Amino acid sequence: MSLNTPARDWYKAPEGAEKLWIGLALIWCLVMSVMMPYWHFRGKQNSRGEAYAVSANAFRERAEKFITANKVGEHNGVPLVEPAPGGDAYLVARMWNWYPVLKLRKGETYRVHLSSLDLQHGFSLQPLNMNFQVLPGYDHVLTLTPTSSGEFTIVCNEFCGIGHDKMVGKIFVE
Amino acid sequence: MSLSAPPISVSTAPNAMRRCDTTGLSVCRVAEQFIKLTAVSAVVFLLLGGIAAILLALTRWQAVHLLRVDWFYRILTFHGLNMLIFWILFFEVAVLYFACTVPLGAKLFSKKVAWVSFAMMLSGALMVDYIILDGKADVMLTSYLPLVAHPLFYLGIILVAVGTLVAVFNYFATLYVAKRDQTYVGSVPLVTFGATAAAIIAVVTLLHGAIVMIPTFTYSMGWTAQPDPMWYRMIWWGLGHQSQQVNVCAMVSIWYLVAHLATGAKPVNETVCRGAFVLYILFINLASAHHLLVDPAVGSTWKIWNTSYAMYLAVLASMIHGFTVPASIEMAMRDKGYVKGLFGWVTSAPWRNPAFAAVALSLVIFGFIGGITGVTLGTQQINIIAHNTLRITGHFHATVVGGTSLAFMGLAYYVIPLIFRRDFIWRSAARAQPWLFGVGILLVSIGMSFAGSMGVPRRDYDIESAGVFGPAAHLFLGVMGIGAILAATALFLFVVLCVGTLLFGTKNNGRAMADWGVAQRVAGVKAGLLDHDHWAMKGTIALTAVFLACFAVYYFANWKALADVWPVR
Numbered sequence: 001m002s003l004n005t006p007a008r009d010w011y012k013a014p015e016g017a018e019k020l021w022i023g024l025a026l027i028w029c030l031v032m033s034v035m036m037p038y039w040h041f042r043g044k045q046n047s048r049g050e051a052y053a054v055s056a057n058a059f060r061e062r063a064e065k066f067i068t069a070n071k072v073g074e075h076n077g078v079p080l081v082e083p084a085p086g087g088d089a090y091l092v093a094r095m096w097n098w099y100p101v102l103k104l105r106k107g108e109t110y111r112v113h114l115s116s117l118d119l120q121h122g123f124s125l126q127p128l129n130m131n132f133q134v135l136p137g138y139d140h141v142l143t144l145t146p147t148s149s150g151e152f153t154i155v156c157n158e159f160c161g162i163g164h165d166k167m168v169g170k171i172f173v174e
Numbered sequence: 175m176s177l178s179a180p181p182i183s184v185s186t187a188p189n190a191m192r193r194c195d196t197t198g199l200s201v202c203r204v205a206e207q208f209i210k211l212t213a214v215s216a217v218v219f220l221l222l223g224g225i226a227a228i229l230l231a232l233t234r235w236q237a238v239h240l241l242r243v244d245w246f247y248r249i250l251t252f253h254g255l256n257m258l259i260f261w262i263l264f265f266e267v268a269v270l271y272f273a274c275t276v277p278l279g280a281k282l283f284s285k286k287v288a289w290v291s292f293a294m295m296l297s298g299a300l301m302v303d304y305i306i307l308d309g310k311a312d313v314m315l316t317s318y319l320p321l322v323a324h325p326l327f328y329l330g331i332i333l334v335a336v337g338t339l340v341a342v343f344n345y346f347a348t349l350y351v352a353k354r355d356q357t358y359v360g361s362v363p364l365v366t367f368g369a370t371a372a373a374i375i376a377v378v379t380l381l382h383g384a385i386v387m388i389p390t391f392t393y394s395m396g397w398t399a400q401p402d403p404m405w406y407r408m409i410w411w412g413l414g415h416q417s418q419q420v421n422v423c424a425m426v427s428i429w430y431l432v433a434h435l436a437t438g439a440k441p442v443n444e445t446v447c448r449g450a451f452v453l454y455i456l457f458i459n460l461a462s463a464h465h466l467l468v469d470p471a472v473g474s475t476w477k478i479w480n481t482s483y484a485m486y487l488a489v490l491a492s493m494i495h496g497f498t499v500p501a502s503i504e505m506a507m508r509d510k511g512y513v514k515g516l517f518g519w520v521t522s523a524p525w526r527n528p529a530f531a532a533v534a535l536s537l538v539i540f541g542f543i544g545g546i547t548g549v550t551l552g553t554q555q556i557n558i559i560a561h562n563t564l565r566i567t568g569h570f571h572a573t574v575v576g577g578t579s580l581a582f583m584g585l586a587y588y589v590i591p592l593i594f595r596r597d598f599i600w601r602s603a604a605r606a607q608p609w610l611f612g613v614g615i616l617l618v619s620i621g622m623s624f625a626g627s628m629g630v631p632r633r634d635y636d637i638e639s640a641g642v643f644g645p646a647a648h649l650f651l652g653v654m655g656i657g658a659i660l661a662a663t664a665l666f667l668f669v670v671l672c673v674g675t676l677l678f679g680t681k682n683n684g685r686a687m688a689d690w691g692v693a694q695r696v697a698g699v700k701a702g703l704l705d706h707d708h709w710a711m712k713g714t715i716a717l718t719a720v721f722l723a724c725f726a727v728y729y730f731a732n733w734k735a736l737a738d739v740w741p742v743r
Contacts, residue, residue: 002364002430002441003199003277010361010444016708017715018442018497025493028722029486032729036478036554039733044741045555049477051470109741114470120318120403122562122631126642128739129629131561133469135403136320140470143743155640157562157631159314161321162243165636 054139059115063090067100075101093121093134095161098154098169106149106173114140122158146173196686205275205282209268209593216264221669223256228662235655243635247312254315260299265582266424267341273369274345280352283344291340298333301326319403328391335383342373368427371451376420378459382412404471411462419458421578428581429499429533436530437693439502447498453491457483467557477554489549496541497718501711509704511696516713527690532584532608540577543619546725556732565626572619583668591687596679604671611664617657625650
């Protein structure tokens with residue numbers, strides 16, 4: 001009885017169906033344990049957390065330099081910037097926009113630098129539904145390869161104050 | 175025992191204990207008094223959180239969109255604190271005071287310490303609620319730096335945490351004195367063992383809370399520099415996630431307890447049940463990683479090792495309880511003569527007993543929805559397609575609400591008659607309440623999960639601004655809204671039943687509580703025939719096989735969904 005003290009000899013190895021279930025559950029746990037290292041080496045989607053310390057000012061300067069060098073137009077008043085394939089791209093998160101708008105090429109790989117100038121933000125790329133955390137003081141590097149083209153929307157999915165739901169950015173892929 | 179008595183005194187004041195008229199167990203009157211106080215406070219916070227819940231659901235259901243934006247985030251913060259912290263912690267303290275006294279025939283260690291704990295917890299909680307509603311702490315439950323709230327917000331949380339630690343101290347001291355004075359012989363009962371696991375995890379959890387909240391408080395006062403936001407996230411989740419494992423332990427203990435009360439179930443194998451609790455204690459503390467899987471500055475090795483609780487050994491513990499609880503019920507039912515087919519024991523179970531119905535639903539919702547989604551979303555790479563979407567909220571409304579809160583409600587159907595000694599009013603409504611709540615929260619969880627898998631963010635006032643969410647996302651937010659109306663109705667019904675019973679319920683002093691319905695032995699069936707049959711729980715074997723199949727399908731379907739998004743390193 002779960003309310004009473006157990007009999008003196010309660011220490012017993014599991015038997016029968018219970019033993020079988022523990023075995024099956026353990027095997028399932030091992031399968032799940034192996035899946036993550038397997039995907040780390042063989043899978044294409046991983047979050048390695050590559051990051052470097054950066055101050056808000058330093059990150060803003062790098063982003064401005066990147067925009068000046070690679071600007072190809074404007075989208076709703078925000079610079080439209082096309083990084084070199086294989087090169088670095090900077091994306092600034094701040095209350096309450098993503099800056100600038102990126103133009104990428106399908107099949108090319110980019111190193112996208114994410115950081116915040118103020119609060120924490122959430123990089124949520126829709127409609128793919130890929131999500132990464134953006135922190136102030138951390139230059140979070142995603143090595144990203146667009147494999148589909150079109151217009152993609154960056155939604156902020158970490159609460160960042162009253163204008164949080166209005167914090168929307170764009171990535172175009174050709 | 176008077177207030178001025180030395181706390182260590184275990185003297186036998188004449189009225190220190192009473193004999194329970196229903197169970198025959200000795201009940202410590204001081205413990206009883208604090209079980210009442212904390213349980214009533216818990217229900218008040220549940221009511222506050224429930225009012226907030228319905229306001230939030232009717233705002234996120236875009237067709238209704240009830241609240242203004244500032245009040246949405248304010249009420250969201252309020253909902254998180256009242257439900258996840260205050261309702262649960264107060265109720266858990268009640269469970270702890272019960273588990274260290276009644277099953278052991280022991281007296282609570284100290285009334286003074288219990289008062290100190292209660293005063294700290296209550297004043298802290300009121301402080302937090304006041305400062306949130308005053309509009310000075312719109313920072314969500316997590317209060318991620320560099321967001322800053324009013325210092326009273328942090329101070330209130332610290333008071334609640336330390337107050338809870340004081341109660342946990344009282345718990346361990348009571349265990350020590352009971353052991354020393356030999357109020358019981360041998361090992362502690364399983365319910366006390368599970369509660370002890372909860373208490374041990376609570377200590378580790380609340381220490382994390384102190385480590386993260388004290389420097390944040392001093393920062394908010396302007397005394398110290400701002401702690402690093404990534405450091406904050408890691409330590410905060412040592413509080414935030416592990417505290418949910420305290421809930422799991424308390425909930426599983428309640429599963430065993432109610433299964434025993436309603437069907438006479440006893441653990442098939444004590445070693446297995448206890449061993450599973452030990453696995454919780456050993457491995458649960460790694461779970462902070464679940465929230466940092468797509469964060470910068472923590473590497474793959476760290477993420478993989480920690481998110482899997484070493485090698486899913488805490489998941490193994492839950493899967494063990496997921497077998498042993500229904501198996502113990504099935505064995506008890508079969509022993510009583512309900513042996514027809516695979517599921518004759520299910521159809522004959524005491525479903526009219528609201529505590530049993532609540533616990534059965536809690537077990538199914540926690541396991542099938544909460545457990546499977548939790549492990550899958552907490553898989554390092556799969557988290558990329560889940561982090562901070564409504565999928566996460568869909569998961570934890572199945573664990574903490576459909577699992578823990580529903581189990582707590584179920585226990586209340588025994589706590590009130592046995593501890594407050596009043597029989598429930600409006601018993602037919604009480605029998606329906608767990609079903610209404612269970613179905614409601616199931617819809618909430620499913621609505622959130624599907625909307626989240628379409629990318630809908632959590633903690634977001636208005637998804638229209640993004641311009642990317644179509645009619646399907648709105649449909650599932652509607653499902654969530656309807657589920658929330660059902661669940662909130664059931665929650666208010668629960669509060670009405672509890673409060674109504676405390677005020678108007680018939681007193682049952684001197685007689686057994688009114689029976690909710692327990693499994694009766696079929697005439698002529700002898701007890702103990704199955705005691706040595708280790709394969710008799712055939713229905714449970716079938717159910718757990720279905721569970722494992724669902725788990726595998728959902729898990730690998732998510733890997734497939736992940737493989738379809740852009741390559742990223």
